[in-house]
Amino acid sequence: MTDLVPVLVGPHFMVERAEETAAYYALRRRVFVDEQGLFDLHDRDGRDDDPRTVVLVARSARGELLGGVRVGPAGDGPDIGWWQGGRLVVDPAARGTLGIGPALVRAACAYAESAGALRFDATVQRRNEPMFRRLGWQPVRHVAVAGRPHTLMRWPIRRLAALAAATKNPLGELLDGLAPGGTGFVGDDGAPVPGSDLIAACDAILPSMVERDPDWAGWCAVLVNVNDLAAMGAAPVGLLNAVGARDAAHAARILGGLRRAADAYGIPILGGHTQLGVPAALSATALGRTDRPVPGGGGRPGQRVRLTADLGGGWRPGYGGRQWDSTSGRTPAELRRMQSFVGRATPAAAKDVSMAGIAGTLGMLAEASGCGALLDVARVPRPAGASAGDWLTCFPGFAMLTTGPLGDGDAGPAVTADCGELVPGDGVRLRWPDGEITGALDASVTGLGRAT
Known part of the structure; x- marks a missing residue:
């Protein structure tokens, strides 16, 4: 300090x-x-x-x-x-x-x-x-x-509320009338494709990250999309990408990261679009398949909340306190075991922890489920190298929040802990070992409302 x-x-x-x-x-x-x-x-x-x-x-x-x-x-x-x-x-x-x-x-x-x-x-x-x-x-x-x-x-x-405000609060107004995901899946990590068993997910990487760390940006474009599919219990089918780069050398580094991650996760790159002589940009769309998609809004008051997270690795160089990198050091078998966790466990609700952090993602799950949540801070699994504030607000590599009964709970190298519950009301509150309860998120995170 x-x-x-x-x-x-x-x-x-x-x-x-x-x-x-x-x-x-x-x-x-x-x-x-x-x-x-x-x-x-x-x-x-x-x-x-x-x-x-x-x-x-x-x-x-x-x-x-x-x-x-x-x-x-x-x-x-x-x-x-x-x-x-x-x-x-x-x-x-x-x-x-x-x-x-x-x-x-x-x-x-x-x-x-x-x-x-x-x-x-x-x-x-x-x-x-x-x-x-x-x-x-x-x-x-x-x-x-x-x-x-x-x-x-x-x-x-107000660290947790500030992160939610910066990343998720505007969504309700911006997406008014679009109902992304369709009935029962509004606000989910992916969207069921009507008339099929396909799940589609799409993510863009921060341009500043693509500019300064292109290989890692390419890896993350696969990681975040595969995580979105995994949160709905879908097995990956293929990936499309759109790349913008200042020159061919920069584009090659982006695509190199994409290729390594796609090989590690076992998801083929089906195609995409590449443009040179432009500011750095990267987005990817992934397709997965499941006949029983797990909704983010399937939770109900009284259900316990669990966090399944990979605590290996450490802070990505240059992203201390913001991005935890456990995935780049894992074997393909370990990565795929974690990615298939939700599909095998079939919980009532699941959300991939991403930009809003653990607390914000729990708020989105609770909001879509029409309730609130209590998070037991001391019971959240956390790596020794991360403070509580950083861990609850960072992008953790691989972390899934689930509620309701679990089937096959084996998540490979990731650990699972019961660390909260869904409750009537809205927002997220933190519960401490002395019994005190403090506010984290006072109301809805996205404004998209209940999923059904």
């Missing part, structure tokens, strides 16, 4: 991550023990000894300590995206004029969010509640700390 510090917040002081904490602890003792009498001998606790806890301090232009705050994961277990701030302190001689307290609080919020937090709490003295409210914090309930009145406050992290 070194990119966050130091942060210049005014002409008189800077906020930075503390390299040594003795002066911060001494200031805390002077304020919380000697001045306020909150504690008898010291205010140190187990969170100070947690190596994951970070101390941010405000220093004057001369390097003098003016205040500090600590932030870090809550509890002793793994970091599941639940963070806490605390022990906010400002030197009595510097209070009230420079805005040191608010600056430290803002820096703590930024640090927690950059570390992947999806919940950020702080227990503050009641007299400080107005300041936190002005900064955008929300009161949860009154509590007592050291026998004194405090308020549990929560910083509203």
